[in-house]
Amino acid sequence: MAFWWVNHKQTRDHEVRGGYLWSPYRNRNGAFNQTYENMRHVRVGDTVFSFAHGQIGAIGRVVEAAVGAPKPTEFGSVGDYWADEGWLVAVQFRQVARPIRPTEHAAVIGPHLPARHSPIQTNGHGNQGCYLAAISDALGQLLLALLREDLYQIPEPEPFMVEREEPSQAVLEDVRLIEADHTLSETMRLQLSRARIGQGLFRTRVILSDEACRVTGVTDQRVLRASHIKAWRDSSNAERLSPHNGLLLSPHVDVLFDSKLITFEDDGRMHVHPSLPADVMERWHLDPARKVERFRPEQAAFLAHHRQRFAEKVR
The missing domain is CATH 3.10.590.10 (ph1033 like domains)
Known part of the structure; x- marks a missing residue:
């Protein structure tokens, strides 16, 4: 040391x-x-x-x-x-x-x-x-x-996040495509790869913007996920690393948000997809009528894209 x-x-x-x-x-x-x-x-x-x-x-x-x-x-x-x-x-x-x-x-x-x-x-x-x-x-x-x-x-160093499940095939394929893209600098390839699995500079930037999960209020960064608002596949490389395209969310809220089962208006109102059984929100102690903190103006375009995907979701 x-x-x-x-x-x-x-x-x-x-x-x-x-x-x-x-x-x-x-x-x-x-x-x-x-x-x-x-x-x-x-x-x-x-x-x-x-x-x-x-x-x-x-x-x-x-x-x-x-x-x-x-x-x-x-x-x-x-x-x-x-x-x-x-x-x-x-x-x-x-x-x-x-x-x-x-x-x-x-x-x-x-x-x-x-x-x-x-x-x-x-x-x-x-x-x-x-x-x-x-x-x-x-x-x-x-x-x-x-x-x-x-x-x-002085606390021993701890990871900024809980270990996530093994990356899915889709995530692994995205990382492979990043590594194969030699139009990008080595630095950019590394940060994009880390951002894809919820680590690195993207996560750090999101933590700077959001100190807690907007829905649960949890502040322990070790158990929170940096979630993209506009999906990875729909984003440019700049958007994939932009802190404005990220939210700090508790794991169960991240699952709902990433699956387009919940979304938000710019003023913080939450929408729940009709295909989601009511008991999910109830058992997870999530109040769909609760209005979270207003989002920043820079996040408006990303949220609009998320609401569009939410509206297009069938089930």
């Missing part, structure tokens, strides 16, 4: 809330950047200290090692000068109870800083151009002590 320090002032809220780190492969001019390359060396179970706005305010455990991924759309204009593809590392973050400012502890932190690619200066201020820095075990333990955090109380 290793310790890492991430400087992410501009993207901190997206990354900590979304549970990931993202960096381009190289600098804007194509030059090698060791602190981006460090993303490739992170391993499951490693500890990450989140530094932003002059303080360490969150600690994370790595859940998945680095994979190629498109730049998160939620970065918006902040990421305009970064390349469109880079490394994505899944991290489970949590806020610390007592954030610390390295400037107030520079005298004890300074001697433990790495000689090269240090995340901060000896005075405690951040180093521009340094994203992810490897730090020694001694510095990692010192930071835990200053934060009054016990390493053993």
